[in-house]
Amino acid sequence: MPADSDGPKATTTRGDGQRDRRSDPVVLFDMDGVLVEGDGSNATVHARALTDVLEDPEIDLDHAHLSDLSAENRETLEAYEYTPAFETVCESIEIDPADLYRRREAxxxxxxxxRIRAGTRGLYADVDAISEVQNQCVTGVVSSNYDAVVAFVLEHFELDSFAFARGRSPGVDGFYRRKPNPYYLTEALEALDSTEGYYVGDRASDLVAAERVGLEPVLVRRPHNEALEPALETYIEIETLAELSEVV
Structure with missing residues (x-):
């Protein structure tokens, strides 16, 4: 069941009258499905990216092998996930799987x-409410989307008030560091010199990652996650980001 808000977190004061920054709560946000409309990027980008990388003149490929690539094997290389099947197909055409995966992700x-620049996805209408939270807390963005995409989104939509922003690195390591792995949330807390706060997400994996790193999980309801029933016993649920300032 969602947890009730405990109200603002207290901060401690040192003998010199300065606050202990590591006790100040931070509020971190997922990007896709929280700030940017939709639950993620269109899967077709990975299929088209595979074509891009296979046509890259900097990559030495045996096109005789590529001409024999079955539709099933091509679909394996187009899939978002890095899997044993991906490795097997790459080995069959004598391509290093980790290198191909990293290049395709780029x-x-x-x-x-x-696609975002072309207007296929915009911001949710309630994103403006984050300014109220930023009057109370340090904020940041931590996403499983690529770091270059996060940087573009913040610049494109002029979201310049976040103290920290991080997407995942392209490649195998970045793939395995996606949520629910708390790797990038841990990086954010270290960069912001904090040990507590909230993470606002739209997926179960967001909530699990938050819990693993010691943050309060916050689920924001969106059209794509109306039926989601997280397995966590304790989390905060909000219907809109406008409610968040009352939580933190």
């Missing part, structure tokens, strides 16, 4: 940026 990031 092209995926470029294509996602192009």
């Amino acid at each position: 092209y995926s990031a470029d294509r996602i940026v192009d």
